[in-house]
Amino acid sequence: MGIEEKVPSGFLLTTVEKFAGFARRGSLWPATFGLACCAIEMMATTGGRYDIARFGMEAFRASPRQADLMIVAGRVSQKMAPVLRQVYDQMAEPKWVLAMGVCASSGGMFNNYAVVQGVDHVVPVDIYLPGCPPRPEMLMNAIITLHHKIQEMPLGVNRELAIAEAEKAALASPTTLELKGLLR
Ligand code: SF4
Incomplete structure (x- = not known):
């Protein structure tokens, strides 16, 4: 008999890792980073019709230090690239x-x-x-897909193991995108 059957109902069993993933994915704060026409659709996503607040992320932050999601909405000029990188570097870890x-x-x-x-x-x-541009529904779908990734993000030793595995995979195939996501 599993422990779930022994404890009275109303108990919630989980792991710290899963709980951290749940909290993180439900409280993403995007940085305000519109670069071109795509930004109009990003702004529409925050309005009443699409209401991104349903996913706990209506508060776009003007300061990268208060943001953990960078939505690059539009083309990036060569002149803008170092600025974008600086904004990214100023964002708090973990970030996406x-x-x-x-x-x-x-x-x-x-x-x-x-x-x-x-x-x-x-x-x-x-x-x-x-x-x-992608429509607001598409942006919301991408964000919800990202939520799944954030929910499954390993912590501590598990994260180190995942990085080691991704590095091994990257050696076999240098284009492995997983490595990009794990190595920050
Ligand atoms: S993808 Fe289209 S809408 Fe978005 S920035 Fe480029 S030209 Fe503009």
Whole structure:
């Protein structure tokens, strides 16, 4: 008989790791970081019609020190890249990055010397969202997908083990994206 059957109902059993994941995913604070047209859709997501507050993240922070999610909404110019990196470095750990739209994900139609061909050249990206621009529903879907990743994020020794495994996998295949997400 498992312990769940012995204790009276009303008890909730979990692990610190799962509880931390639950708390983190339910209280993401995005940094205000709109760069181009995609930012209009990001702003629409915070409005009453789409109401991102339902997911505990209506408070976009103007200071990166109070934010743990960077939504890169729009194309990144070469001039903006060092600024973006500085904002990322100022954000508190643990932190996540969402590349919103084709421009942020790969440079999109701006295949030229002035635009960074994917924000993953500057910061580690946790989730890529295609579209030009992605609609608010798509942004919410990407964020909820990211929530699952945050919920499963290992802590302490488990995190070190996961990093070691990702490093091993990266040696076998240098393009492994998992490593980017774990090594901060
Ligand atoms: S993906 Fe489209 S909407 Fe978004 S920044 Fe690029 S051109 Fe603008």
